[in-house]
Amino acid sequence: MKRIAVLLSMLLLGGTALATDENAPWESLSPSEQRVLERLRDRWDELPTERRQTLRKGAARWQKMTPAQRDRARRNLKRWRELSPEKRRALRERLRQFRDLPPQQRKQLRERREWFRALPKARREALRQRWQDMSPEQRRALRERLRRRASD
Numbered sequence: 001m002k003r004i005a006v007l008l009s010m011l012l013l014g015g016t017a018l019a020t021d022e023n024a025p026w027e028s029l030s031p032s033e034q035r036v037l038e039r040l041r042d043r044w045d046e047l048p049t050e051r052r053q054t055l056r057k058g059a060a061r062w063q064k065m066t067p068a069q070r071d072r073a074r075r076n077l078k079r080w081r082e083l084s085p086e087k088r089r090a091l092r093e094r095l096r097q098f099r100d101l102p103p104q105q106r107k108q109l110r111e112r113r114e115w116f117r118a119l120p121k122a123r124r125e126a127l128r129q130r131w132q133d134m135s136p137e138q139r140r141a142l143r144e145r146l147r148r149r150a151s152d
Helices: 002-012 031-036 038-046 049-064 067-082 085-100 103-118 121-133 136-151
Strands: none
Touching (some): 031 038, 103 121
16 A cells, blocks of 8 residues: 555656556566556556556656655655645645746746755754744745846
């Protein structure tokens, strides 16, 4: 169950393309794919083609991960499962909005995220607290100042 759940969470973040038989029966899967997807064995042949493709992409991604990456994926899935349905919907919407952004904006956001993650923990926490203490209007004003600064 854990493997399937991890695969599903990874698929929310995207996957790598596979050039495979679109409607591959269970027996045609590689031994490594079968190992990762074992819990789906009994119902594999009844799954829709699109679902099979998605699961195979996730399995391929899983197989390429290092043990540390797999551990991180497991932790992320655990956090995802603990979210309320409303929070999950909100996150899916934010992901959709992010994917709809132009590539340059997505790149800028990724760079900002990496910058933030590289800060010392105490600094990150202080910035988070400062953000949480702001009113919605203060947050809007700050976003606007940052947008203007980024476009200069």
